[in-house]
Amino acid sequence: EVELVESGGDLVQPGRSLRLSCTTSGFTFGDYAMSWVRQAPGKGLEWVGFTRRTGDGGTTEYVASVKGRFTISRDDSKSIAYLQMNSLKTEDTAVYYCTRLKMVYATNYYYYMDVWGKGTTVTVSS
Amino acid sequence: DIQMTQSPSTLSASVGDRVTITCRASQSISSWLAWYQQKPGKAPKLLIYKASSLENGVPSRFSGSGSGTEFTLTISSLQPDDFATYYCQQYNSYSWTFGQGTKVEIK
Numbered sequence: 313e314v315e316l317v318e319s320g321g322d323l324v325q326p327g328r329s330l331r332l333s334c335t336t337s338g339f340t341f342g343d344y345a346m347s348w349v350r351q352a353p354g355k356g357l358e359w360v361g362f363t364r365r366t367g368d369g370g371t372t373e374y375v376a377s378v379k380g381r382f383t384i385s386r387d388d389s390k391s392i393a394y395l396q397m398n399s400l401k402t403e404d405t406a407v408y409y410c411t412r413l414k415m416v417y418a419t420n421y422y423y424y425m426d427v428w429g430k431g432t433t434v435t436v437s438s
Numbered sequence: 439d440i441q442m443t444q445s446p447s448t449l450s451a452s453v454g455d456r457v458t459i460t461c462r463a464s465q466s467i468s469s470w471l472a473w474y475q476q477k478p479g480k481a482p483k484l485l486i487y488k489a490s491s492l493e494n495g496v497p498s499r500f501s502g503s504g505s506g507t508e509f510t511l512t513i514s515s516l517q518p519d520d521f522a523t524y525y526c527q528q529y530n531s532y533s534w535t536f537g538q539g540t541k542v543e544i545k
Binding site for chain 1: 439470480481487529534539
């Protein structure tokens, strides 16, 4: 069974750092790109960023609001994706979901989120 | 960034009703659109990808249509398990963006 389990969520002060982990099982991790999505309390979904497969360069893309502060990485040997969050702001308070990405090629690469973890809660407050 | 606008924001319906949710993109996204269902306190679940392709295991009462800038999600006969919030999401270009959500409530 495919499973994604997020961990690392915590209460942190503004300006501090936190690293989230997404531990996966049930599929060949290296064959997939991985993404993070967040949801502020009572709000909608916001895509945070993603990492391509290592075989595709492992490069990353981010939403503008976290660019330069957040970094997504992956460890294929452990089947884990990470979200390093630095210089945290109160507006980063949210449930953070890890998602697996299904890739489609049609003159370009396109990805959609086919499996989601249950999420981990990050609260940024003094 | 491409803006995604869903309508309505809230929908009241009864079991057995046919329900349609609309999603409009601020520019053409071809068919690179997904629909997700989210229940309170739970993670979203993929229903539809590439505008009209049904994800494995999703009941056939769910269907998607559209291309370019206008898309619809239809539930042919609303079931008790379908009361939830639905989100569209474009993956045509970065940043990927979601609609604001449509909450389907019991009438």
